[in-house]
Amino acid sequence: MSIVFLLFYLSQTEPNFVLVLFFDGNQVSSVVVKITAICRVSLLRRVSDLLRWEHNHRSFKLPWKRQTLPIFFDSSPLYHTPAQPAPLTAEEERDLDLGHRRLDTLCQACRQANVPLIIDAEDTSLQPSIDYLTYSSAVGHKGGESVVYNTIQAYLKDAGERLALASRAAEEAGVAVGFKLVRGAYMASERKLARSLGVASPIHDTIQATHDCYNDCVKMLLDRISSGSDSHLILATHNVESGKLAAKKARELGISKEGGEQLQFAQLYGMADALSFGLRNAGFNVSKYMPFGPIDKIIPYLLRRAEENRGLLSASTLDRQLIREELKKRFVAAFV
Numbered sequence: 001m002s003i004v005f006l007l008f009y010l011s012q013t014e015p016n017f018v019l020v021l022f023f024d025g026n027q028v029s030s031v032v033v034k035i036t037a038i039c040r041v042s043l044l045r046r047v048s049d050l051l052r053w054e055h056n057h058r059s060f061k062l063p064w065k066r067q068t069l070p071i072f073f074d075s076s077p078l079y080h081t082p083a084q085p086a087p088l089t090a091e092e093e094r095d096l097d098l099g100h101r102r103l104d105t106l107c108q109a110c111r112q113a114n115v116p117l118i119i120d121a122e123d124t125s126l127q128p129s130i131d132y133l134t135y136s137s138a139v140g141h142k143g144g145e146s147v148v149y150n151t152i153q154a155y156l157k158d159a160g161e162r163l164a165l166a167s168r169a170a171e172e173a174g175v176a177v178g179f180k181l182v183r184g185a186y187m188a189s190e191r192k193l194a195r196s197l198g199v200a201s202p203i204h205d206t207i208q209a210t211h212d213c214y215n216d217c218v219k220m221l222l223d224r225i226s227s228g229s230d231s232h233l234i235l236a237t238h239n240v241e242s243g244k245l246a247a248k249k250a251r252e253l254g255i256s257k258e259g260g261e262q263l264q265f266a267q268l269y270g271m272a273d274a275l276s277f278g279l280r281n282a283g284f285n286v287s288k289y290m291p292f293g294p295i296d297k298i299i300p301y302l303l304r305r306a307e308e309n310r311g312l313l314s315a316s317t318l319d320r321q322l323i324r325e326e327l328k329k330r331f332v333a334a335f336v
Contacts, residue, residue: 031110032118035130038106039099043092044122047129050088052081060084064093066100069135069169069177071128073161077202079194080125103133107141107148116178116261118234121151123186124202125193135166135177142175147232147261150177154214155184155203163217171229178232180266181217183210183239211242218246225262226253234264238272247282261285268302 035044054060055072088096110117119134121127131150138148152163163179170177187203194201204210214237224231235246243265255263265279269290280286 030116030118031106032120033106034120034122035099035103035133036122036126038102039129039133040095041126043095043099044126044129046085046088046092047096047132048126049081049085051128051132052078053085056081057084064088064096065132066136067139068132069139069173069175070162070165071131071135073158073165076158076162077124077199079197079199082197099133100136103137104140107137111141116147116149116232118149118178118180119151121153121182121184123189123193124156127153131162131166138170138175138177139173142173147176147178149180149232149234151180151182152217153182153184153186154217155187155210157202157204157213160213160217160220164220167221167224167229167231171224171231176230176232178234179221180234180236181214181221182236183214211239214239214242215245218242219249222246222249222253222255222263226255232262234266236266238267238275240272240275243272243275243279247279247284250284251282 050062051065051071054062054065055076056078106117119130122130134148134150138150141148150166152159154160156162166177167179184203190203191201204213218233218235221231221233225233235242237243246265250263264285264287265276266287266289267273267276269288276286276288
């Protein structure tokens with residue numbers, strides 16, 4: 001089982017970003033970054049607005065846009081951009097190009113080390129630009145052994161459709177893109193923004209709808225893997241039922257250790273350990289995330305994870321029960 005260190009760094013210009021290193025024993029097995037570490041948040045928001053406007057107005061063209069995979073589905077929320085945004089300034093275009101070059105540098109380093117690069121998600125005011133940068137890098141570096149992963153948040157109503165479009169386009173283009181599937185971690189800010197604009201929230205109306213979306217996405221990607229697609233999938237979840245469903249589906253399709261690096265599971269260190277060890281004992285690749293860094297950056301991150309996983313408390317109760325049973329067995333065995 002791999003141990004994952006989340007290294008939280010501070011920056012003078014953009015303080016909220018994370019660099020994550022996955023360690024498998026003494027070897028780094030993958031690298032995770034937030035795009036906010038390499039590109040200003042204000043610029044990412046501007047790029048997202050322009051991408052949304054272009055999608056809704058097909059005659060509108062963005063001269064700086066690189067080849068990428070589909071970012072939007074037709075029902076994707078567009079309310080973040082109620083009026084046509086101003087074009088990027090020359091300075092903004094230079095900064096965006098610098099963001100591309102920084103991400104390209106990471107991709108090249110990962111290719112040389114044969115290590116996957118995983119891009120973390122943000123809220124919907126920024127996510128279109130994150131998707132754009134991620135997919136354009138994947139397209140620009142296709143043909144190598146390393147894989148660029150994008151994060152899909154299943155609590156968004158259009159998550160399944162966007163995932164299907166991107167995965168299908170990647171397969172047709174011969175791009176070995178990966179997907180990290182999570183439930184989502186920005187419920188409060190998304191709903192607050194939607195209310196301020198007088199529009200419906202982009203998040204599913206019920207937690208069950210989010211569960212259903214997550215599980216449907218899992219099934220779709222596992223079917224792609226089993227059919228010979230070069231899809232790659234990381235299932236980041238503390239939800240026991242989703243873990244069981246994914247493991248059962250993978251087994252039915254003949255995907256376990258034989259799936260290699262195409263299928264992985266991930267949980268936070270100290271959370272859902274029963275799920276982690278159960279999956280690992282069943283023959284699946286599992287990673288545990290360990291936050292490391294300033295407390296003021298770690299606590300908000302952990303609070304978002306707790307909000308993201310409504311079933312976390314029940315999973316923790318199961319962990320404690322199993323630990324008590326194991327301790328009891330060892331205590332009895334010591335005196336027999």
